[in-house]
Amino acid sequence: xxxxxxxxHGQAVEELGRRIIRGDYPPGSVVDPAKFETELGVSKTVVRxxxxxLAAKGLLESRQKxxxxxxxxxxWNLLDSDLLRWQGSSAPTEGFLEDLAEVxxxxxxxxxxxxxxxxxxxxxxxxxxxxxxxAAAGTDAEAMVEADLAFHRALLDAAHNELLSRxxxxxxxxxxxxxxxxxxxxxxADSIPVHQTLLAAIxxxxxxxxVAAVESLxxxxxxxxxxxxxxxxxxxxxxxxxxxxxx
Numbered sequence: 001x002x003x004x005x006x007x008x009h010g011q012a013v014e015e016l017g018r019r020i021i022r023g024d025y026p027p028g029s030v031v032d033p034a035k036f037e038t039e040l041g042v043s044k045t046v047v048r049x050x051x052x053x054l055a056a057k058g059l060l061e062s063r064q065k066x067x068x069x070x071x072x073x074x075x076w077n078l079l080d081s082d083l084l085r086w087q088g089s090s091a092p093t094e095g096f097l098e099d100l101a102e103v104x105x106x107x108x109x110x111x112x113x114x115x116x117x118x119x120x121x122x123x124x125x126x127x128x129x130x131x132x133x134x135a136a137a138g139t140d141a142e143a144m145v146e147a148d149l150a151f152h153r154a155l156l157d158a159a160h161n162e163l164l165s166r167x168x169x170x171x172x173x174x175x176x177x178x179x180x181x182x183x184x185x186x187x188x189a190d191s192i193p194v195h196q197t198l199l200a201a202i203x204x205x206x207x208x209x210x211v212a213a214v215e216s217l218x219x220x221x222x223x224x225x226x227x228x229x230x231x232x233x234x235x236x237x238x239x240x241x242x243x244x245x246x247x
Contacts, residue, residue, distance in 0.1 A: 008042050012050035015040060020059050020070060021086040027072045031060070057083060084173035092177050100174035105218055107167045108155070112210040115158035116202045123158035127199050130154055134192055145179040151195060158202065182224045194220060
């Protein structure tokens with residue numbers, strides 16, 4: 001996943017990008033660079049470069065007399081890795097999560113089918129190493145997330161289709177959001193067995209078994225997320241104060 005450059009420039013891109021994605025500035029609204037300079041405590045040059053980067057991602061446009069405005073969401077480069085990350089890291093909406101789940105359901109079974117017939121010894125090694133890292137992560141949520149991401153990257157790479165591999169940015173966004181919610185809540189089923197089943201199918205060169213394993217994995221991921229949501233809703237209801245009786 002690409003990230004903006006470090007330092008003040010990178011920080012300005014991150015902050016302004018998150019604000020736009022969050023809806024702080026509605027489409028069509030005019031942005032004030034001078035205000036950003038004051039709020040972020042940075043120079044005109046830093047803000048100008050940050051706005052240039054965000055314009056390249058489809059978030060902004062500059063016109064004479066109108067200034068710099070927020071572009072309609074339809075113009076945003078939603079497959080940009082930074083936009084995906086910003087959407088996933090700041091209270092992702094139900095619609096965003098559902099879109100990610102649907103894309104995963106389309107892409108990963110196809111990737112697994114191809115991987116089962118095209119995988120090389122180095123692909124299998126990468127999958128095994130990622131699975132070993134998942135097993136070694138134990139209760140370390142961050143280590144588990146990174147190992148899970150590594151496994152799914154290796155899965156797409158094993159399909160040996162350059163365009164399919166580029167879908168990694170969407171898969172990673174979906175996995176990272178899901179894993180952050182589920183592993184952060186420490187309420188999830190053990191996903192290692194189904195990953196082992198998937199690896200075994202790919203090792204055996206069985207496309208149908210590989211697809212079935214991915215679909216089972218995705219179903220489990222969905223169930224884990226629903227369990228966390230249900231638990232959170234239950235906790236919210238349980239902690240709501242009782243209405244006071246009328247005097």
